[in-house]
Amino acid sequence: ADTAQGIAAGPDGATVRVMVAGVTGYTGALSAWLVWRHPGLELVRITGRSEQGRRLSDIYPRYEVPLEITDPGIEAFEEAEAGIVAYPHGASAPVVAEMRGMGLSVVDLSADFRLGDLATYERYYGPHGAPELLDGAVYGLPELSREQIRKAGLVAGPGCYPTAALLALAPLAEEGLIEDVVIDAKSGVSGAGRNGGEATSFVGVTENVTPYKPADHRHRPEIIEKLDRLAPSGSGADHLTFVPHLVPVDQGELVSCYVRTSGDLEQAELDRLYSARYDDEPFVNVVSSPPGMRDVRSTNRCHIQPVTGNDRVVVFATIDNLWKGSAGQAIQSLNLMLDMEETAGL
Structure with a gap:
């Protein structure tokens, strides 16, 4: 009907x-x-x-x-x-x-x-x-807490930066492989909200890229708390540097995570780890080339690429900050809470 x-x-x-x-x-x-x-x-x-x-x-x-x-x-x-x-x-x-x-x-x-x-x-x-x-309250990142969300009456939607960062780092954290991590994050201006003020005006943003709140951003403790819960015995997230940047696009987000791991990882091993973690996820794709914001615009998807290099593992993750970073993920969680298909309406 x-x-x-x-x-x-x-x-x-x-x-x-x-x-x-x-x-x-x-x-x-x-x-x-x-x-x-x-x-x-x-x-x-x-x-x-x-x-x-x-x-x-x-x-x-x-x-x-x-x-x-x-x-x-x-x-x-x-x-x-x-x-x-x-x-x-x-x-x-x-x-x-x-x-x-x-x-x-x-x-x-x-x-x-x-x-x-x-x-x-x-x-x-x-x-x-x-x-x-x-x-x-249950943290509303379905890929990490799906069964808890199904039983919840109150779900807290994650921040957009923590969504991308946690999806990028979860496979490493769950294996206890993170010793320290640097997260270089970039977001479109819609992340500042409709009333973002002068800092997000066209004149201030166009032809420009700027870091903001590099020392103590509010999303840093959120990322640390959730990584610590994933790790079997400490995630190394206390040694976490998080620096967000504003880029001249309206919506979209990319995080580049530079991870010092507790052991050497070959690319094939890294690929197996991420494939095993995300192959069955409806909204997470592990990709073979660096992802871009446009790849996931106006979708509830997250594209992730893990790469070995030098003395660190580098993990890229991109989402649409308004969709998977907020409203789309809210629908994903609501579907689970109401016993509907997780992908319904998305």
């Missing part, structure tokens, strides 16, 4: 009612569009702290979602069974707490539930709005 929004219903003939909070930003708008066109989901409400009363399609014509943006009040949650929250850190936690209190399954795209350690969160982001939910 077709729903009112013109998409096929789920395999059991029913759809799950979903709301998206925070649709005026890039990831929220894309999340709403992905729900709108999803075969098993029905987009019942979109909310925002601004632009209320306007149709999302008027703000983002490419997404063609004709619903009006409403106030994020309690009545919005009553219509839905599940929700995606795309508010900034700090603003997200109270909304997530209300939604969880009403029984909604939630994927949160802010940083509010990514870190398991409250003290680390507060150092980088400030006071937490719902610390009581931290223990029950």
Whole structure:
């Protein structure tokens, strides 16, 4: 059967009612569009702290979602069974707490539930709005925590840089092979958000590449925490250098990871390690040549190439920061939470 929004219903003939909070930003708008066109989901409400009363399609014509943006009040949650929250850190936690209190399954795209350690969160982001939910939140990188996501009521969407970096490094971390790593990361300007300010204006970005926050970026502790959980006895991630760069493209991300390993690895051995880890993954491709941002644009895919060279292993990984780095991955996790095909709508 077709729903009112013109998409096929789920395999059991029913759809799950979903709301998206925070649709005026890039990831929220894309999340709403992905729900709108999803075969098993029905987009019942979109909310925002601004632009209320306007149709999302008027703000983002490419997404063609004709619903009006409403106030994020309690009545919005009553219509839905599940929700995606795309508010900034700090603003997200109270909304997530209300939604969880009403029984909604939630994927949160802010940083509010990514870190398991409250003290680390507060150092980088400030006071937490719902610390009581931290223990029950599952990190939403399906390739690393698929079974936990299936059982979760609250999933914390990873940051875009940690998504690419963790997928690049997970096979090495799981084997305890990382002694230290340097991550050189590059992202398009959409990673700074819709209100990125002067630093992401056309004049400031075009014909230019600039590093930013090279000493203590907020995504560094996220990468370290998750790598440590993967490693059998310490990941070497404490010796991690992470330097992001802004490049003059609108969306896309590439990380180059330079890893000193605990033992020498031949290329054939490295290829076997990565193939064994990712051959069955629907959205991860191990490729034989250096990947580029354009290869994965507007997809939920991650392309990875591991290479031996000199005294380090080099691993390249590229994603679309708005898709696999945020909204697309949110749909991937939501599919798992709702017992749907993981690739549905993607």
